[in-house]
Amino acid sequence: MSGKVAVIGTGLVGSGWAIVFARSGCEVVLFDSGPGAAEHARTVIAERLEELAGFDLLKDTPAEVLARVSVAPSLAAALDGAVYAQESVLERVDVKRQLFADIDAVIGPQTLVGSSSSGIPASLYTDHIACRDRCLVAHPVNPPYLAPIVELVPAPWTAPATVQAVRALMERVGQAPVEATREIEGFILNRLQGVLLMEAWRLVEDGLVSARDLDTTMSQGLGLRWAFMGPLETIDLNAPGGIADYARRLGPLYQSIAASTAEHRVWDDTLIAKLEAQRREDLPAEALAERRAWRDRRLMALARHKQDMQQAESGE
Amino acid sequence: MSGKVAVIGTGLVGSGWAIVFARSGCEVVLFDSGPGAAEHARTVIAERLEELAGFDLLKDTPAEVLARVSVAPSLAAALDGAVYAQESVLERVDVKRQLFADIDAVIGPQTLVGSSSSGIPASLYTDHIACRDRCLVAHPVNPPYLAPIVELVPAPWTAPATVQAVRALMERVGQAPVEATREIEGFILNRLQGVLLMEAWRLVEDGLVSARDLDTTMSQGLGLRWAFMGPLETIDLNAPGGIADYARRLGPLYQSIAASTAEHRVWDDTLIAKLEAQRREDLPAEALAERRAWRDRRLMALARHKQDMQQAESGE
Known part of the structure; x- marks a missing residue:
């Protein structure tokens, strides 16, 4: 190049x-x-x-x-x-x-x-x-x-x-x-992030799960496949007959969840304070910078890992 | 143990x-x-x-x-x-x-x-x-x-x-x-997956993005941090003042996106066929089993990678 x-x-x-x-x-x-x-x-x-x-x-x-x-x-x-x-x-x-x-x-x-x-x-x-x-x-x-x-x-x-x-x-x-084929608010990435965050904040607001456990749900579960496949290929591989099979099995559950999330919460000062308090318990404000450096090292190592995987596969 | x-x-x-x-x-x-x-x-x-x-x-x-x-x-x-x-x-x-x-x-x-x-x-x-x-x-x-x-x-x-x-x-x-502190439909993980999938299917249905590009948005972007941090720590580190700072900056965008997603799409046969067609273009049905074996190898390698990272950190 x-x-x-x-x-x-x-x-x-x-x-x-x-x-x-x-x-x-x-x-x-x-x-x-x-x-x-x-x-x-x-x-x-x-x-x-x-x-x-x-x-x-x-x-x-x-x-x-x-x-x-x-x-x-x-x-x-x-x-x-x-x-x-x-x-x-x-x-x-x-x-x-x-x-x-x-x-x-x-x-x-x-x-x-x-x-x-x-x-x-x-x-x-x-x-x-x-x-x-x-x-x-x-x-x-x-x-x-x-x-x-x-x-x-x-x-x-x-x-x-x-x-x-x-x-x-x-x-x-x-x-x-x-x-994206045309302009849309939040483009693609922030729309996906936004709907997930709105649900995450709702679950924490309602006391159904702690902020820490919510993050663990992603980092030790849902996020593992998404880091190398994305959500659609994930469900395509998660039912014997592929994505259509998966959609017929689990579509009704997701429709029902969607119906129960139709009324969205406002991130007002009270709610922000609640999430903030939980995060600061796990990570004091003075440790944010150090944790960002940790994140960057982890991102670099993950990038190296993914490159290694791709090179091994293309060498097969 | x-x-x-x-x-x-x-x-x-x-x-x-x-x-x-x-x-x-x-x-x-x-x-x-x-x-x-x-x-x-x-x-x-x-x-x-x-x-x-x-x-x-x-x-x-x-x-x-x-x-x-x-x-x-x-x-x-x-x-x-x-x-x-x-x-x-x-x-x-x-x-x-x-x-x-x-x-x-x-x-x-x-x-x-x-x-x-x-x-x-x-x-x-x-x-x-x-x-x-x-x-x-x-x-x-x-x-x-x-x-x-x-x-x-x-x-x-x-x-x-x-x-x-x-x-x-x-x-x-x-x-x-x-x-989860009490019973809720979909528990935590499938609620998070569900809201994201509902938005993903909507974006593909509306022709805003292809199924392939939607997956890439996750696997080459959004999913990288989520695979080791989760969504709340991610935003906590993504604004100088932490999660409260982030929420005040980006809350209005996500509220607005949420408002535009309040009417949910039904995964009916027509929509399922659309997603199915796009997936089968990238992965023929007869290749599903082989791709699942690939996924399992990648999951194993990712698990090994994360263990190495954690061991290196605890040894520091």
């Missing part, structure tokens, strides 16, 4: 994207409107690359990967000759509208633009620009170099060829692109 | 339970009312133990573990002197009612009884027996020797001491018990 990729906005998300593209062989050019921000990002990237190498998650040395990452003096310089630009600026409509206007003013005819927007659809900040058929949402999970998923969500005016080309690019750099 | 455990009903679920108890050092006595069924189960258990040893998931040799598993000539012999009995007979109220009456007639004063029931609450088949305060649901995920979760669900008359003792037993044998 080669080609130039512009990374615009170099905070946590943008830095993560830079690693994704650079480790796969792309030339990455960083731009951030904050003074010194892109330079700072490059040092953060250097640290992350060392960690990844420690988990055997880089094909090249950290120095070789970092050598592909440079800082551009301007937005125009970053975009010049880029096949793709990944935008990861602040999640605010006005900020994104201005940035996309600025991009539109200098973008070449071959460059496609993906936005890391986690919730705002592209139609709200690309309607006013000439290159809007080459723009879409490309929403990652943090950090994208450990969680390969990227949600591609076109605006009504995004060209199908744009979606196809960005999907192919993401696959080439080792990500796992999925497509 | 020692002590005698009776495994009553020795199909797929019961055989799995026998492995859980035997590998941790318990004496396991199998009983099944089907002629030859328990003897057959013992040969299946022997095969599974070899596989587990191949993934370095046994502390002892398969022969040592198998030596702890014997077949009882009667229900009374199986229960005699047992500290615990795990019941895994057919998921039908009449079958379980009869079995629990039979158990009640011969059970000693120290034995507790857990039912593998995946949906029928214990109150529907233990109301009529003298030892009902020592009975509860202990619902596993298959296979329990790879997915440690076990949901403990008391009937209204289950003694709190019974729940505590079974929880302690499950922890001693290496399982991950969670408690």
